[in-house]
Amino acid sequence: MPSKYKILIVDDEPLNVELLSVYLGDTYDIVTSYNGEDALKKVQNECPDLILLDVMMPDMNGYDVCRTIRNDFKIDFIPIIMVTALTGRADHQKGIEAGADEFLKKPIGKFELDKKITSLLRIKKQHDSLLTEKNKAYHYLDYVxxxxxxxxxxxxxxxxxxxxxxxxxxxxxxxxxxxxxxxxxxxxxxxxxxxxxxxxxxxxxxxxxxxxxxxxxxxxxxxxxxxxxxxxxxxxxxxxxxxxxxxxITEIKKAEKQLQEYAVQLERSNDLKDLFTDVMRHDLLNPAGLIKSFVELLVEIESDDYKKRLLGNVNDATEKLIAMIDDAAHLAKLESVDDISFVKVDIHSILAGTVDGFMHQIKDKNMNVKVRMENECNAVGNPMIERVFVNLLSNSIKYSPRGSTITIEVADIGDKWKISFTDQGDGVPNASKSSVFERFKRLHKEDIRGTGVGLAIVKRIMDLHKETIAVDDNPEGQGSVFWLTLKKDS
CATH class of the missing domain: 3.30.450.20 (PAS domain)
Known part of the structure; x- marks a missing residue:
């Protein structure tokens, strides 16, 4: 930014130009012009920060000059103050339509002139700063x-x-x-x-x-x-x-095919699982995280509501991508684990936190979640059991209709607790009940797109607990009951 703003004064009367130059010369760099054609050349060559433009000039009047700057030169953000002896409403309307920002009536007072110039230059400075930051952010996004x-x-x-x-x-x-x-x-x-x-x-x-x-x-x-x-x-x-x-993903798909062939040769060795997990976490998750960071930067500096909505869509899609990568990497990590440690877990506390974490989605779909359980339900388990509850509740919310009810119940069945999640969705066909927990198996493909990893993670965690996970039909009507067992803490 130069030390002084540059102001172009345009008037066919030399005395008017001289007076304005005296008013402003100590504060601003002054460029002068005495007709419309020359003024347009000065606009292109001098790039002024503000224009004081007389209306009544021969050959090309101020309206024509202003209209050319806005429409032909496509310069939207140079403030233009029209200086005129015309005071009629129609004259002001004509100036607005031509693209003028302010009007000053001749003869011009120095105080009023300073006030309008200062106000418009402050707005221009803010706009230029925002435009610079926005262009910088879009430059970053272009290279994501x-x-x-x-x-x-x-x-x-x-x-x-x-x-x-x-x-x-x-x-x-x-x-x-x-x-x-x-x-x-x-x-x-x-x-x-x-x-x-x-x-x-x-x-x-x-x-x-x-x-x-x-x-x-x-x-x-x-x-x-x-x-x-x-x-x-x-x-x-x-x-x-x-x-x-x-x-x-052309090369990724080719790589996936090669990995699959290699996996057959190595009989799904743990080495390959570790390699796959590293690829997921580093080669995919890191770029996705960068995209999210850049989009969040754009949202903060963007002032246009329509562009904010577009950026919001990109941000939501990126968050879903990150969640999918994390799920797949988590499943790969679980499959490489054979033994886990067990501690006392408070089922009541975990379920309460799980429901609270989904309250936004529950309210968004106008759903009701009922929890039926005793105040104290302690079990033997690993802290990762929370992931099971999260995935099962998420699954119920995702596939259940708006306004429906999800019931979570913890029942005493002797030396174990039976935890069930009952929804009112489309249910699981009998032919699919045995495969619904397999990796990448997912129902309702025509309605909801996803990886189908969530239930596979649930199954793997329950296998590590050496406990049961299954799905039945909702005995009270449409929907499914996903249920699991956990040993009581004695």
Missing amino acids: GVLVAVLDIDYRITHINKKGSDFLGYNSDKLIGREWVESFIPKDSVNAILKHYGGLVSGLIEPYGYCEFPVIISNGEERLFRWYDSPLLDDSGNATGILISGED
Whole structure:
């Protein structure tokens, strides 16, 4: 920022220019002009911080100069004060329409002039500072390793970040306005992705859900991307487009295939499990954490509500990605453990904390959670049993309809406690009851996208406890009862 602000004074009367220069010369750097055409050249060459613009000038009046600066030069943030002897309402309206920020009536008093200039320059300084910080933050986001783009309701690209342009192999100006599905989706995937986008827009598919679709890049190669998409809604809740964010997982998929082949050769050795866990935690979790940090930075400095909503969508999708990576890494770690230690655990306290931790989701779905148990229910277990309760309650909330009831009950069955989670969801078909706890098995795939790791983690923890975990039908109607046993603390 220069030591002095630069002010351009434009008036065809030299005496007026001289008077204003005397008023302002000690405080500001002064640039002068005596006609509209010359003023426009000075705007481009001198880059003034503020313009004092006379209205009544020959050839090109002040309205025309102001309109050219705003529309043709596309300079929105140079404050323009129109200096005029005209006081009619229509004249002021004409100045506003041309893009003027303030008006001063001739003859001009020094006090009023100083007051208006100081006010407008303060606003400009704040705007320039915000713009600098925003551009810096967007620069960071551009280099995060995820494609982020906005599609309008006709699936045309209205915005794409630099990384997305790099992924696709085009300059951004070659991408804006292009129809996404027609231009970049292979023909054999078009119907599936149109169904996916249609479900997002109509609300039939939950936002931020994980899915995989290929795209065609500039050299004609197909690359597989993992997507976390969300509809964009206006203030009335109507869809205005879709926010898509994806990462190229082509090489990851190739690596996964190689790992699978290697796993068969090594018969699922613990060495491979440790390697996989390290990949999950370091090669995937760290970049996801960086994305979240940059997005949180953007949210803090962004003042535009629409952009804040877009950034909020990206942040929500990133949080879900981190949770999925953490679940998968946690399961891999559990599978490498054979023995665990046992202590006295307070079931009452753990369940109370679990329900309290989900209270936001419970209220959001207008659900009711009932807990039936004795005040003291102590068991023999490992502290990781809390993860079992968390996953089972999360599962019940996720798959149960709005306004339904979830019942958690701890029953005395002799030397053990039986803890059950009863929901009013769609239930689990008999054919799936034996496999629902297997890794990557998940029901309702058409409605809710996820990894299916949560119940696998539950099963592994219960196996380490040498206790039972199972699912039955809700005896009182629609839904399921997930239940487990724990030994009492004697």
